[in-house]
Every structure is written in structure tokens, then in C-alpha cells.
Ligand SMILES: NC(=O)C1=CN([C@@H]2O[C@H](COP(=O)(O)OP(=O)(O)OC[C@H]3O[C@@H](n4cnc5c(N)ncnc54)[C@H](O)[C@@H]3O)[C@@H](O)[C@H]2O)C=CC1
């Protein structure tokens with residue numbers, strides 16, 4: 001077996017993403033030692049029960065001591081506080097990265113606090129589910145998914161390359177991107193769909209004519225897909241909304257305009273406009289499937305991964 005990429009990896013936050021990383025790091029032998037940190041004793045104990053790491057600390061500063069790679073896996077609103085806590089304890093030359101769903105705000109919170117000796121490379125795995133906490137993670141989460149790195153010119157090329165190799169070893173494809181561009185792209189492909197889901201499920205819940213039981217009873221199709229997204233972690237999504245405010249508001253404005261046009265087409269019986277739009281959007285769905293990107297639903301994703309890993313070409317040895 002080849003040498004691990006890192007000697008000591010510290011995971012700050014051990015929810016869905018942190019615990020998925022712990023599992024894949026262990027499975028792929030990417031580090032000699034995995035350090036787990038989270039604030040709450042209860043979560044730390046659960047991580048211990050699940051045997052996610054080698055050592056466990058409730059202090060983030062203690063957790064990062066001597067670590068070569070520190071991965072911050074907390075809600076984006078907590079990244080600045082974590083950076084301030086770990087800054088004095090970091091080993092010079094260590095790579096510090098994060099997994100936050102927004103990038104400009106995480107950079108603004110973390111970069112000024114981290115010492116110049118630190119290789120700071122912000123990141124975002126485009127892989128997740130509506131579940132949270134240490135029990136929710138699984139080692140295959142990142143397989144065949146993109147991980148976007150948004151280096152800001154203060155890390156060496158070697159550090160960026162090493163982190164890319166790490167994500168590739170977790171099963172991901174890696175892209176680098178400007179942080180503001182990242183925030184705009186993610187606003188439309190991830191943040192808006194979640195906001196729309198929260199809104200439609202909230203509207204259905206508020207409708208006096210649709211009783212709770214009818215919402216549940218008849219939620220077999222489209223509405224059900226929205227309820228999955230709308231079950232996502234409230235703290236995480238509150239933070240995303242507050243920390244990618246400008247890009248989300250810009251996309252929401254575009255969305256509202258387009259929705260008004262759709263509303264007008266329905267009101268005036270403009271079937272041609274409706275048909276043309278629905279034809280265009282159907283082609284997008286098909287191109288996503290053709291590109292092999294249709295693994296968003298977690299259980300379906302796991303099933304695909306299992307089927308694939310049973311195939312000889314994907315065997316891990
Ligand atoms: N859930 C998802 O589908 C995805 C999430 N992300 C990003 O990954 C990060 C983590 O998300 P999840 O693992 O899903 O969340 P989670 O809720 O499952 O876990 C969050 C972890 O952070 C800890 N934590 C919370 N507040 C903290 C604070 N103030 N200080 C220190 N620790 C704190 C919690 O105890 C927990 O261990 C977030 O920034 C999120 O935007 C990125 C890709 C996908």
C-alpha cells in the first residue's frame with residue numbers, strides 16, 4: 001500500500017461532510033492519523049462510538065496541533081470563529097481548507113485571521129444530502145462528484161496540487177474557480193433550488209384549503225422531491241442565505257422575472273411559450289443524465305456507487 005498523502009489530518013466539525021471525509025480518509029489510507037474535533041461533547045462521543053478518528057478533541061486549537069491538513073467542516077457562518085480559534089495553534093506550512101457552500105464570505109472570514117505561514121486553499125465538494133450529523137456520512141459521498149477549489153493566490157501551487165490529489169483520492173473530480181464566480185454559479189444551481197423548495201413546502205403548509213394530511217397523502221411526485229431539499233439542515237441553509245446574499249438576490253430577481261413571464265403565458269393561454277420553455281428544460285435534464293451527473297438523490301447515489309464498485313473497472317483492490 002502506498003504512503004498516505006498526509007501524516008495528520010484534523011477535521012473541524014464532524015457532521016455529514018466531516019464524517020464522510022473521515023470515512024473515506026480511513027478507507028483510502030490518506031492519512032496516518034485522523035483527528036476529530038467538534039464543540040459538543042455529545043457529538044464528539046458519537047464520533048468516537050462510530051470510530052471515525054484516532055483522537056478526539058472538543059478544543060479546535062488542540063485538534064490542529066501538528067496537523068498537516070486541516071479541513072474546516074462547519075456551517076459557513078462559523079468559519080471565522082473557527083479560524084480565530086485554530087490560528088495560534090497551526091503548524092507552519094500546514095494546508096488549511098474548508099468545505100463551505102459559499103466561498104467569498106468564507107475567505108473574508110478566514111484569510112485575515114490565518115498566519116501567513118499557512119497554505120490556505122478554500123474548497124467546496126459539490127456533494128451532499130439533506131441529512132446532517134456524524135451518522136449521516138458515508139465514504140462514497142464524494143465519488144464521481146465535483147470538488148471546486150477557489151485558491152486566492154496565497155497558497156503555493158504545490159499545496160493546491162496536493163489538495164487536488166487528496167480530493168481525487170476521495171473519488172472527486174477537481175476544478176479551480178474564482179470565488180465570486182463560484183458563488184454565482186452555486187447560487188443558481190444549488191442555493192436557489194433549496195430556497196424554492198423551502199418556499200413551496202412552506203406555502204403548501206400555509207394553505208388553509210390543503211390540510212396537512214392531504215399534503216402528505218398526495219405528495220407522491222413533484223412535491224415530494226421538494227420536501228427532500230426542504231428537509232436540509234436549517235442552520236446550514238440560514239448561513240448560506242446570509243453569506244451568499246448578493247448572488248442569491250441577483251438570481252432570485254432573474255427567477256422572479258421569468259416566473260412572471262410564465263404566469264403571463266398561463267393567464268393568456270400562450271401555449272406556444274409554455275411548450276417552448278418546457279422543451280428547452282427537458283433537453284437540459286437529458287444532457288445532465290448523458291453527462292453521468294444524475295446522482296443527486298442520496299439513496300439512488302449510494303445504489304449507483306455500489307453497483308459501480310461491483311464492476312471490475314471500479315474495483316479498489
Ligand atoms: N450538507 C451538504 O449537503 C453539504 C454541506 N456543505 C458544507 O459543509 C459544511 C458542513 O455541513 P454539514 O457537514 O452538512 O453540516 P452538519 O450539520 O452535518 O455538521 C456540522 C458540524 O459543525 C459543527 N458546528 C456547528 N456550528 C459550529 C460552530 N459554531 N463551531 C464549531 N463547530 C460547529 C457541528 O457540531 C457539526 O459537527 C457547511 O459549511 C456546508 O455549507 C458542502 C457540501 C454539501
Ligand SMILES: O=C(O)C(=O)Cc1ccc(O)cc1
Pocket residue numbers: 100101125126127128129130190229296297
Ligand atoms: O442534497 C442535495 O441535493 C444537495 O444539493 C446537497 C448539497 C448541498 C449543499 C452544497 O453546497 C452541495 C450539495
